[in-house]
Amino acid sequence: MPDFDVLIRNGIIIDGNQTPRFQADLGISDGRIAGIGRLGRSSATREIDASGLIVAPGFIDLHTHYDAQVFWDPHCSTSGWHGVTSVTVGNCGFGLAPVSEPARERAMRSLTRVEAIPIAAMREALPWDWTDFPGFMSSITHTPKAMNLMVFAPLSPFLIEVMGFERAKAGERPTPDEHRAQRRLLHEAMDAGACGWSAQVMPPDGPQAFQLDFDGTPMVTDVMHDETLLELAEVLAERNEGFIQATIALPDPAHQVKLIEQIAQTSGRPYVFNAVHPSYLAPEFHKQAIAWLDDCRRRGLRVYGHATTSRVGQVFELQDFNIWDASEAWRDATMGSREEQKAKFADPERRPALRAAVVTTTLPIGMTEILEVALPEHKEYEGLTAEEVAKRMGVPHAADAILDLAVAEDLATVFHARGSNDFPGAVEDVLAHEFLMPGFSDGGAHTKTFTAGRFTTEIISEFVRDAEMCTLEHAHWRLSTLPAHVAGLRDRGTLEVGQAADVIIYDLEALSVLPVEIAHDLPGDEWRRIQRARGYRYVFVNGELTLEDDRETEARSGQILHTF
Numbered sequence: 001m002p003d004f005d006v007l008i009r010n011g012i013i014i015d016g017n018q019t020p021r022f023q024a025d026l027g028i029s030d031g032r033i034a035g036i037g038r039l040g041r042s043s044a045t046r047e048i049d050a051s052g053l054i055v056a057p058g059f060i061d062l063h064t065h066y067d068a069q070v071f072w073d074p075h076c077s078t079s080g081w082h083g084v085t086s087v088t089v090g091n092c093g094f095g096l097a098p099v100s101e102p103a104r105e106r107a108m109r110s111l112t113r114v115e116a117i118p119i120a121a122m123r124e125a126l127p128w129d130w131t132d133f134p135g136f137m138s139s140i141t142h143t144p145k146a147m148n149l150m151v152f153a154p155l156s157p158f159l160i161e162v163m164g165f166e167r168a169k170a171g172e173r174p175t176p177d178e179h180r181a182q183r184r185l186l187h188e189a190m191d192a193g194a195c196g197w198s199a200q201v202m203p204p205d206g207p208q209a210f211q212l213d214f215d216g217t218p219m220v221t222d223v224m225h226d227e228t229l230l231e232l233a234e235v236l237a238e239r240n241e242g243f244i245q246a247t248i249a250l251p252d253p254a255h256q257v258k259l260i261e262q263i264a265q266t267s268g269r270p271y272v273f274n275a276v277h278p279s280y281l282a283p284e285f286h287k288q289a290i291a292w293l294d295d296c297r298r299r300g301l302r303v304y305g306h307a308t309t310s311r312v313g314q315v316f317e318l319q320d321f322n323i324w325d326a327s328e329a330w331r332d333a334t335m336g337s338r339e340e341q342k343a344k345f346a347d348p349e350r351r352p353a354l355r356a357a358v359v360t361t362t363l364p365i366g367m368t369e370i371l372e373v374a375l376p377e378h379k380e381y382e383g384l385t386a387e388e389v390a391k392r393m394g395v396p397h398a399a400d401a402i403l404d405l406a407v408a409e410d411l412a413t414v415f416h417a418r419g420s421n422d423f424p425g426a427v428e429d430v431l432a433h434e435f436l437m438p439g440f441s442d443g444g445a446h447t448k449t450f451t452a453g454r455f456t457t458e459i460i461s462e463f464v465r466d467a468e469m470c471t472l473e474h475a476h477w478r479l480s481t482l483p484a485h486v487a488g489l490r491d492r493g494t495l496e497v498g499q500a501a502d503v504i505i506y507d508l509e510a511l512s513v514l515p516v517e518i519a520h521d522l523p524g525d526e527w528r529r530i531q532r533a534r535g536y537r538y539v540f541v542n543g544e545l546t547l548e549d550d551r552e553t554e555a556r557s558g559q560i561l562h563t564f
Contacts, residue, residue, distance in 0.1 A: 004029050004034055004045070006028040006045070010050055012055065013026065014054060018481075027042060028503070032501055036496070054504075058083060059082070060480055061086070062439070063245065065089065066443055068096065071143055074144055078441075079147070080539075081532050082513075083456050083539060086149070089150070096126070097157060100131055101128075113214035118522060118528075119524075124523040133185070133189045146555055148492075148541060158197075163178055171224065183235050196242030201224065212325065233266040234267070237266060241563065242269055270487075271304065273304065278420075279421060280420055283423065304482075306440050307430040308439075309421070309427050309455055315416050316448070327354075327357030351399070365402060367387075374412040431470045436478075454513045457512070457513050459479065461513065487563050501543035502541055504536060505536075505537045506535050536550050
């Protein structure tokens with residue numbers, strides 16, 4: 001009888017503990033790592049020669065939105081193509097449960113607006129064999145998958161379930177009985193396997209407002225009260241389990257910091273702060289956030305920063321996604337049908353407000369590039385910035401160039417906005433800080449606009465191998481071990497005997513991110529932008545081979561992970 005199910009021979013092992021790499025064999029049995037070292041006399045059902053290859057723990061991504069996609073894509077791509085073996089879904093307070101049958105369409109429309117998940121794909125592929133959160137957990141548990149999942153209890157549908165849609169949307173203060181009901185629902189969710197809870201608390205109006213609902217109103221958690229967050233933090237304290245992901249960005253920075261620290265203190269659990277985001281519009285912001293996180297660490301508050309590292313930027317069409325959603329003028333213009341949108345974009349009376357808004361919002365419109373035009377007569381504009389096109393068109397502003405072009409092409413013009421973290425020193429600052437988690441992918445969301453699920457491969461190949469921003473040992477600790485610690489995963493994130501066999505084997509010199517493609521592979525005849533990887537020879541999830549030579553296998557060994 002073989003000693004192991006799989007024996008990986010002669011690999012360069014990076015175990016995730018920041019210890020120096022070493023050459024050794026690694027044996028897998030019954031989904032677990034069963035031996036590391038000189039295993040030359042051992043036998044196995046399958047042997048792999050990993051000479052010259054890196055053997056490391058699978059990457060863990062704590063910020064994705066594969067809540068819907070996992071029902072039709074067991075590999076949760078693009079993450080599954082880039083060495084990720086475990087993800088967290090239900091982030092930002094958005095999710096699919098609890099949702100009553102009459103509210104399903106509204107829930108899908110919300111996810112389409114705030115996370116740009118195609119509604120046609122959800123309508124066709126979601127089984128909707130649940131109404132409550134335990135039912136959702138049962139459904140997703142029994143769905144065959146090649147990826148491990150952790151599932152947050154998203155607070156938006158929980159608030160609606162207890163308070164009703166109208167009262168929750170109005171931001172009314174929950175009664176004591178309603179707070180007790182919310183706590184009870186969260187306990188039930190945790191009993192069913194939730195890993196904690198998530199929320200987005202953003203200003204409901206003003207220049208910081210974005211990711212609003214499909215009708216232009218704030219998301220429910222944007223108008224929730226501080227005491228509700230603290231009530232639900234107490235639930236995790238009572239259970240002494242789980243962690244929190246919350247995007248809190250308030251107009252009063254002092255209030256924001258105090259609230260986050262209160263949540264962390266009350267719960268006693270890890271709090272994932274989204275996000276440390278370097279931006280050329282505010283190049284000191286990420287340094288200030290890092291200084292605050294360091295202060296939290298010194299005081300023993302378990303607040304961990306999640307940093308954006310991918311320089312992918314955003315590809316978009318105005319009919320699908322509006323990167324200037326922080327502007328009320330742009331939000332209003334993007335509401336409605338395509339014909340209604342075109343009429344608003346063409347309206348000369350709206351133009352002054354649209355021009356003014358893009359000067360101060362997330363991405364300067366003048367730097368937006370015209371990636372692809374729909375009409376041959378506009379071919380000369382491809383590859384130019386909006387400012388350059390404005391000069392050729394003879395229009396007064398870059399916003400006029402983008403809007404005139406989009407309206408003329410039935411909103412089919414494809415634009416590219418440079419990543420706001422694409423400036424010297426940005427990624428270096430993030431990778432230099434020991435306790436920042438790099439990432440995050442937002443995988444499953446914004447499927448037509450960006451492909452940040454590539455971030456793990458990008459870090460290893462470009463930032464570590466090519467630019468030498470940090471060591472490979474440190475990068476793997478940051479991409480696997482640290483997120484496992486934050487999530488409370490005791491049995492994965494490192495390569496040690498007894499740990500779950502989530503193992504990646506890759507060719508460091510060959511590792512690369514492949515060009516962007518358009519894939520017509522979503523339900524409902526929908527499409528998305530993807531980026532595959534090259535160089536991943538083998539990926540094991542719970543001891544089964546899910547990826548070989550960069551291509552998916554038929555293994556469905558993913559599990560719902562429980563945190564402690």
